[in-house]
Amino acid sequence: MANYYDIDDILAEEEMVPAIFQESAYGVGLLESSDDTNMVEAGSKAELPFWLSCDLHGRGVISIDLPPWFRRDSRTRKEIGADAAHVDLRSRCQYFYELGLKIAPLVGDKTIGPFLLVAFQTRYKEVLVKAHTATPAVAPKYLTLLTNEEAKLYEVGQSSTAAFKKWRMGGPRLQKASILGRKRKPIK
Amino acid sequence: MVFFAFETLKFASGCCLVAFSFRSSIIIGTSEGFKLIGFCHFCLHGFYGPQSDLFAQVIEECNSHILHLGSLIRKSEELKKTEELRKTNNQELDETEKKELRAYSSGALVHHFSLLRNKRCLMAYVYHRAEIIRNLVWTIGRVLPEEIEEKISSAEKDYFKKHAATLQSYMSELDDLDLAVDMVPPKDPYIKVRVLEDIGNVVLSDHSANLARHAIVFLRRTDAELYIAQGSMEEITS
Numbered sequence: 001m002a003n004y005y006d007i008d009d010i011l012a013e014e015e016m017v018p019a020i021f022q023e024s025a026y027g028v029g030l031l032e033s034s035d036d037t038n039m040v041e042a043g044s045k046a047e048l049p050f051w052l053s054c055d056l057h058g059r060g061v062i063s064i065d066l067p068p069w070f071r072r073d074s075r076t077r078k079e080i081g082a083d084a085a086h087v088d089l090r091s092r093c094q095y096f097y098e099l100g101l102k103i104a105p106l107v108g109d110k111t112i113g114p115f116l117l118v119a120f121q122t123r124y125k126e127v128l129v130k131a132h133t134a135t136p137a138v139a140p141k142y143l144t145l146l147t148n149e150e151a152k153l154y155e156v157g158q159s160s161t162a163a164f165k166k167w168r169m170g171g172p173r174l175q176k177a178s179i180l181g182r183k184r185k186p187i188k
Numbered sequence: 189m190v191f192f193a194f195e196t197l198k199f200a201s202g203c204c205l206v207a208f209s210f211r212s213s214i215i216i217g218t219s220e221g222f223k224l225i226g227f228c229h230f231c232l233h234g235f236y237g238p239q240s241d242l243f244a245q246v247i248e249e250c251n252s253h254i255l256h257l258g259s260l261i262r263k264s265e266e267l268k269k270t271e272e273l274r275k276t277n278n279q280e281l282d283e284t285e286k287k288e289l290r291a292y293s294s295g296a297l298v299h300h301f302s303l304l305r306n307k308r309c310l311m312a313y314v315y316h317r318a319e320i321i322r323n324l325v326w327t328i329g330r331v332l333p334e335e336i337e338e339k340i341s342s343a344e345k346d347y348f349k350k351h352a353a354t355l356q357s358y359m360s361e362l363d364d365l366d367l368a369v370d371m372v373p374p375k376d377p378y379i380k381v382r383v384l385e386d387i388g389n390v391v392l393s394d395h396s397a398n399l400a401r402h403a404i405v406f407l408r409r410t411d412a413e414l415y416i417a418q419g420s421m422e423e424i425t426s
Contacts, residue, residue, distance in 0.1 A: 005315040010308060024287065027260045027295035039291065055301050061294040 008148065012095035013051040017103065018065040020045050025061065050102060057106055066107055069093060070100060070115075080119045085126035087119075088145045096147045123150060131157025243310070250306050257299040264292035318347060325352045326368050329414050369410055378406050385420040 003009065024042040040046075048062070056062045069076035069092045079087045089096045097116055104112040123146075130142055131154045139158075143151055267289045271281050281289070321344055324336065330352045337345070359367055387399035392411045399405065399415075404424065415421040 004308065005312045007312055007316065010312055023294045024291040025294040025298060026263075026288075026291045027256050028298045039295070051305050052298065052301050056294070056297060059294075059297060061297060 008095070009098070011148075012098035012102070013054075014049050015067075015093055015095055015099045016047040017050050017053045017067060017099075018045065019048045019053045019057070019062040020065070021062050023061050050099065054102070054106065064103070064106060066103065066109065066112075067093065067099070069096070070103065070109070070112055072109075072111065077115065080115070080122075084119050084122035086145065087123075089119075089123075089147045089150075090144055094148050097149055124153065127154050128157055130154065132161050243313075246306055246310055250303055253299045253303045253306070257296055257303070260292050260296040260299065264289055264296065267292065317344060321348050322351055324348065325355055328417050329368070330356070333418065366410065369413055374409050377409055379409050379412055380424045381405060381407055381412050381416065381421045382424055383415075383421050387415070387420060 021040055021042050021044050025040045027038065028040055029038060030040055030044065030046050048056070048064075053062060053064045057064045068074055069089075071077070076087065076089075076092060093099055097120060100112055100116045104110075104116075127146065127150050130139075134142060139154075143154065146154060267281070267285060270285070271289075274280060317340075321340065324332070325348065332340075332345070332348065340348070355367070359365055381404070383399045383401055383403045383405065386401045389396060389398050393408055397405060397407075399421075412421055412423070416423060
């Protein structure tokens, strides 16, 4: 269980999940419906945030469905199978992996886990390469494809490259102070 | 970019989650707390003033959830009483009544989970602000700069003062060891700094100096660190 105060976890649970009401419920209303009955009929469909649908699903009030990008023969799955690194996941779900992890045990779809793993592995490689080599002019365009988790990894990769450069440039200055340093090759 | 992300968050919560209080019903998925978290997300990057308006709105929303929850529970309890009454007469609730009972409890569940959710959002918001404030004590010392002071509430100011005092008393227990200084051992105890703001005459650990703007001085590293952290000096390396 993630940290109770973790903001990313809170935001990840805000992602919408399609659901169908198995029971009717009084005292609540759906935004799309135009009637004033102050209740939700059994069988009505709605998009609910994950934090609500998870618990209601556990009590049998609703049954949840997978968001389109996790479904078995969805376009996203095919795209990731073809070239995972260049799929725009950000516009689909900013918390793609987190939501996938949370939703997989609820719907009992065993293919989601391996699917996420493959997607992450191929994409992570690309993120790392881009983070270490991309020029600042290219970076913003690439960042629009990444989920939040990946964008964080990208930034960490970039800051480590920056730290390495700083260390390398600062190197000769520190080495001059010691006698041994002069014997070493100056690093350009 | 950070600001942009925050704006989209705010937009997302603003457009699809609307409370219909005149209809005396709560739209499923309404959570003002989410907006607050959007703000909180933003706070982490640039310290932002307390969103007391939004905070009050979340509390208000919680109150309306409690009202709904109460009335739903009352209604379902009435039904349960009828059920028990019928049982003594060897009768049962008919189908529609059973359905109603379930509908009341599932409606109550929605409000219950919304309350828990709002609680989590509020707690996380306060917690993260407190964390930022605790870090301030370590990085900029015991005096808050004006631009931060105007952004925090009086309770948070109090928390800052108390945390600073606790840290101070702990450090004095350790023979006045300053734990907030840079952890990397210095090559030289003195560093060259440029003064960026008029600080005036100050007493430093080894001498007193007049720190006028644009002056370039040699100071003990430990003396300079706090001023550098506060942005009134910069280190000169050449």
